Amino acid sequence: MKLHICQPHGYCEGVMRAITIALNKRKEHPNTPIAILGMLVHNEFVIELLEKHNIMTINRPTIDGDNSYLGNLPKDTLIIFTAHGHPLYYEDLITSFGLTYIDATCPKVEITHDIINEALNNNQDIIYIGQSNHPETEAALSIDDKRIFLYDLNDKLDFSRVKHQTPKVVNQTTLAINELEHVHNHILENIPGAEIHDEICRATRMRQEAVKNIPADVDLIYIVGSTHSNNTKKLVDVARISHPHADVYHIQSVADITPHQYENKKSAAVAAGASTPLHVTREVINHLKQLPE
Ligand code: SF4
Secondary structure: OOEOOOOOOOHHHHHHHHHHHHHHHHOOOOOOOEEEOOOOOOOOHHHHHHOOOOOEEEOOOOOOOOOHHHHHOOOOEEEEEEEOOOHHHHHHHHHHHOOOOOOOOOOHHHHHHHHHHHHHOOOOEEEEEEOOOHHHHHHOOOOEEEOOOEOOOOOOOOOHHHHOOOEEEEEEEOHHHOOOOOOOOHHHOOOOOOOOOOOOOHHOOOOOOHHOOOOOOOOOEEEOOOOOHHHHHHHHHHHHHHHHEEEEEEEHHHHOOOOHHHOOOOOOEEEEEEOOHHHHHHHHHHHHOOOOO
16 A cells, blocks of 8 residues: 655654653662653553553542542652643642652643743733643643633633733644634634734644645545544544545554555555654554555
């Protein structure tokens, strides 16, 4: 089968950095319990890799939930915050249990937080475009729950809540480019003075552009990544819009490929989310390469 491989694939810098932080901590502290609050990055193969190094993934705390399980951890446990950022109250919560934390937040996410903080210091309110309940969104909203207004991609925003005439508009880093443009237009129609900052990260942007540029005659597209991964799900959305005549499958690994998917197909493309391990994508590519023309 003719095969088009989207570049880049493999980890983005933020994912690579978070995994390196966790594995380095294991090397530095071979006998210390290490636990991550939620998925370090959104991929199950990465979680398995960390488990092999005895780095456990535990539940994320909730602001009004029962977080007493943290008190059952050994007192020398190192807690790692995930690459998506964390709600600010996590820091006090962890120290209140006598535990130590390490922050693996992606620097690109931190830049967005810096923009938010600077705007708040300048008395500018914030509209944050993102998905409610996503850890990156929760982290951003926690900076100031009174002056940051969520434009939820599913629920939109009640604009009457925003009193400021020139709010700063920022977003989750892994949104789809087209979707974000649409939301920006919607905001500007309602608040013409809104100051737009496009915060889609370079890694997300490059992967979406690569999917858009898949040759038009490709009739089968595989997007490899976890169903938890927002940037992977956005690649699926982009592929379905840019290649409406192709069959698009979101797969987690080669194990999800079945013969009926490629029956009568002439040409396939493979793209992968920013948290998908390279070897997982390579297995998909190698499998497809072996199929007859
Ligand atoms: S996708 Fe972007 S924001 Fe998310 S970890 Fe990678 S570089 Fe950072």
